[in-house]
Amino acid sequence: MSRRPGARRIAGRVNADFLPVTSSRDDFLRDTDEFRVFDNAMRKEVDKLLISVKKEGDNKANLQASRVLKDAMHLVGNAMRRRKELFPAAQVPFGEADAVSSKQGYDVSQATYVDAGSQLDSTLANRLGIDKKKKQARGRPSAVLGDKSVIRHLRVANMDVAVRMEHLGADEDESLRSGGIIFLNLDHPLYTLYRDNDELLSLHLTRVLTKEITLSIGDVSAPQAFAIQSELLTDALRRKRKSI
Template sequence: MTILTIPITFDKSHLITIGEKLYSESIELIRELVNNAYDADATSVRVTIAEDEIIVQDNGSGMDEQGLRQYFNIGSTEKRQHNRSPKFNRIRIGEFGIGKFATLAACGRFEVTSRKDNFAATVTFDKEEWEQSNNHWHLPMRLEAPEILKTNGTTVKLNKLYKKFKLDDVERRILEGVPIKAEHFEVYLNNKKISARFLAGQRIPVFEGSEYGIISGELILVSNTNFIVGGPGIEIKVKGVTIKRDLFGMEINFPQLNLLTGEIHADFLPITSDRTGFIKDSPGYHEFNKVMRGVLQRVLHDIKYWQKQKEKKKNRRIVNATVDKVLNALKKNPELASLIGLPVSPEEEKQKTEGEILPKKPRVKRTPAQKRMVSKILGPSAVVARLKIGKKGISCQLDHFGQDSPESYTESNIIYINLDHPLYVREAKNRERLIVNVARLLTQELTLLKNPKNARQAFDTQSKLLKDTLIDTTP
């Protein structure tokens, strides 16, 4: 058997392809350059976007000649071997050794000037020159006086720009693509410091262990999807860099999850080398996906509870407001006011403090649904309001009694209003209409307490009470 060898060859133009075609958006170069500065222990990075130039300047460790050679080593494993930075012990973001070539998608020429102590030099990468010199693999390196940079650090300058970037877009990319909240790390964009924005909303801390590592962060439930900038979903971050926004497909069945944002950190997740996706068939990603779906199930449960609380607050406000209006109306209708022990005159008030609240009523036969209403233990979203003067009065209890139960019912001086009744549900969509509806039910029940002789009389009484409730005639 004869064994020959064939060399693996690497076409020169492939380097340009890596830069131009790997990153789906050229703006990603900002993330790559700023994160290189972070990995180099910089405390300050200044990004300048000018008409025909982009500059990213850091005060990190800088590079000596060896360092600059390392810089242009394609696919360098340096950071995988030393995954912590020497000075601040930062978890280094870089891992593929190609990030700097992201610049090639946006410009025809970039220049790296770096100072490390007494060494300083500039290396230029010009795309055209590189492509023309077929077999020549070298780049020009110009030695500089160390003072060319005030401190150790690196400045990358992009010229011959093909694209223009809007400052807002660059800012957003920095916010999500760079560990902006890290200690001793500041990023300036055209001299303005970039800081993380505060988003108002219900906060849900997440801290989950997994076989592969920790999954932690904070979810935020906002009241309106318009508050979420940068697209829907939770930011999934690896080493402080947002790789993807995701709701794990659960938003399809549970659209209320679209109100959820925030960030989750899972540094163990394997990512694609353009940092915009995960290696989805890896066991680590499978586990992460499973844990996150569990987290979102719990969040859904919480959302349900908060929505109930919100509904309860709204109902309470409306019922209280309506009850006040009904009380005022009762003052104008003394014959009904006596039903709830409301004094007609101050003298009567004194006499009435003792004694029965309601006139004795003959026992009525309840329907099963009415029975259920009366015997129901107060639910978590029940609202109770009292129509009262002094210690006497009638309670009004709003609760979920099921859509087949009556709209309202009264027994033992409690007026029950059914939050599930289709009419209530419909009217609840509009505040004014809900007030009218609650007033209608309260006046109806109060009228019935009076035991009207016939339907005509009942409707007349209710109509008068309702008019006095809803139409304020007091000067």
């Protein structure tokens, strides 16, 4: 049972003095009816505990994803508010929203949770489906925490930037755009590396968001795009430092 995913996170003690032991008294006699009944009962109990542990881990990971995304979007929203001239609405392919009435000059929506992998546009669903088959051929992937995708919107002026935290797979890019939505990869090695530190996760997402938003600008050269992202990221991180 100890080889099962998550089993090592469970610790406890069971009094089984009714089981026959070996002559050296350092183990149970395993080839007995008593031990088989005991082993079967314990496996069922461990199954229940593993479900509970996984659910608790999923809930914690879902809330963390929502929390760090909100923090990153506030940083980016402030930076975009200060540099609105960099983002003519006609050139940003994220649709339009009503004018933002927030005193901050931008608005970050409440989180919406959907089942991971659900409600994807056909292009992305097909892409991830193909990748999933490849991963299955290589063997079982490591356990992943979080069973929900988190969706938030960032509204600045008349722009509406939709962002979704999604399990795209460790082999996928850190972010991509599909169906007018920015997808941030919860399985990317950098995200999993920083998972124990909310501040580092927030900074990671801030960098990725500024990259994707900059790439959404119209006809600009690569040097111009890098310069715009640098300005946005610098402004966002400067504000982050002041708030610490």
